[in-house]
Amino acid sequence: MARAGRRPGQNETRELILAAARAQFAELGYDGATIRGIAAQAAVNPALVHHFFGTKEQVFVAALRLPIDPATVVPALVEGPRSQFGERIVRLLLTAWGDPVTREPLLAMVRTVTTNDQAARMLKQFIERQVLARVSAGLGVPRLRLAAAASHMVGLALLRYVVQVEPLAGADVDELVGTVAPIIQSYVDDPGDVTA
Amino acid sequence: MARAGRRPGQNETRELILAAARAQFAELGYDGATIRGIAAQAAVNPALVHHFFGTKEQVFVAALRLPIDPATVVPALVEGPRSQFGERIVRLLLTAWGDPVTREPLLAMVRTVTTNDQAARMLKQFIERQVLARVSAGLGVPRLRLAAAASHMVGLALLRYVVQVEPLAGADVDELVGTVAPIIQSYVDDPGDVTA
Structure with missing residues (x-):
């Protein structure tokens, strides 16, 4: 006191x-x-x-000691060639999680969100308003497709850095970019026929 | 005692x-x-x-009270038309997480794995040996591509059911299948040029 x-x-x-x-x-x-x-x-x-x-x-x-500030991240994702969005977001993710200084608070965030409903609710609204809405508007990509792409990024971080599943954990950055970025890019490029 | x-x-x-x-x-x-x-x-x-x-x-x-037994899941994923692998795995995921009876232990697993390194290590080896190795061999898909696809599934479950980010949380199953299944399918169909 x-x-x-x-x-x-x-x-x-x-x-x-x-x-x-x-x-x-x-x-x-x-x-x-x-x-x-x-x-x-x-x-x-x-x-x-x-x-x-x-x-x-x-x-x-x-x-929340978020190591990623959307004020920096959103412009980095939206600006630059649209055809390289996939590569930009995969490199951004791997850079943030690859550096121990930013990995620790990211890990803490994952732990908090999976174990605390209130924290999950806070982060949910924040992701929707401050990240998805802006990137979706900036790129002109339907929000569902963008949220699906984001979910891939979240899962990649989880399996590579938390569960450390091979060969994801041991793959080098360029190999992962070569594998995942084109997939993420299709979420941006394709018209997105949700009735298929 | x-x-x-x-x-x-x-x-x-x-x-x-x-x-x-x-x-x-x-x-x-x-x-x-x-x-x-x-x-x-x-x-x-x-x-x-x-x-x-x-x-x-x-x-x-x-x-571990795993609600998903690879002895059942792996054949369900590998058998059936290869061209519908994406749809099968997305539906399987959404069915398992959509049912409260299986969702609870899945949630418990996510919480344990993100907060306990030993649990993460156990699950890592299990996923590598009992799931990825078998599905990769069964489909003839490189393990890195399959692990990347798996990471998308994990992230989708996390954002839809745990963080409940919209519009993922509110989307109906067919809409999600229409959006995500073709993306997962490209991990299976494409040759996978990791040097791109």
């Missing part, structure tokens, strides 16, 4: 806000939580939350 | 064997564990393990 009469330092205030944010996102989901509500729970001015973190999306990324 | 002087009943013996199997598989992995070692740990005759469960594979399936 903070001692009476002592004003918390910047780091303590940041941590207070992040703890409040985690509590609010868990209780209300990504959509329901607000900067105002987070500030109220942390007993700080909403302007301070903006000052430290920026938007609600950025508060979420910081609160 | 069992009372002294009382012989354990069949159910108790089965449970003793399954507990010993879980301990042996966790300690030694799928490859390292043996029926003999499991029997020794349960203080029963190895013949009794065979009698109750059959092969080591079947002991594993029972010990």
Whole structure:
């Protein structure tokens, strides 16, 4: 507990806000939580939350220690040649999971989401609004096809880095890109006849 | 604890064997564990393990309460028209995860594997030997392509049933089959130029 009469330092205030944010996102989901509500729970001015973190999306990324910020990732995926989307997303995934610094928080996220329904709900809304909706609009690809492509990426990370199934775990990056990227690319290129 | 002087009943013996199997598989992995070692740990005759469960594979399936037995699933995937492999595996996945009776143990498995390295190691060896090797041989598809296809299936289950990301969670089975099955089919049909 903070001692009476002592004003918390910047780091303590940041941590207070992040703890409040985690509590609010868990209780209300990504959509329901607000900067105002987070500030109220942390007993700080909403302007301070903006000052430290920026938007609600950025508060979420910081609160969940997400190692991937959609503000960076979405443009990286959408910009650049459409014909190389498959390769871009596979390389991005393998780079993020291949680096121990970003792999640890990604692993933590997978563990949390598979064991905690509230965390799953938060991440669900975040993925839908901040990632899928933007990439789908940016590329003009139906959201179902894009979500299916995303699911392939998630499963690839899980089998390669968590369960470490061979030959996925031992394959080098170029071999995996050569195998998986064309498949992901067909989700983007094909018209997507869902009645087939 | 069992009372002294009382012989354990069949159910108790089965449970003793399954507990010993879980301990042996966790300690030694799928490859390292043996029926003999499991029997020794349960203080029963190895013949009794065979009698109750059959092969080591079947002991594993029972010990981990796997809701999917490769002895049933592998032939279902390999037999039937090769041109419909994609549809068969997507329907199989959606059927298993769509039924609450099988979904619960599948969910439990996902949770265990993402939070417990020993469980991940057991499942890894099991998937490699009992599933991928057989389906790969049965279809004549390179193991890397098949493992990549499997990873797509795993991710699809995770996003649809665990994180419940829309529009994957709300899509009906035929719509998902129409979207995903042709993609999985290309893993089987294409020669797989991994140097591309």
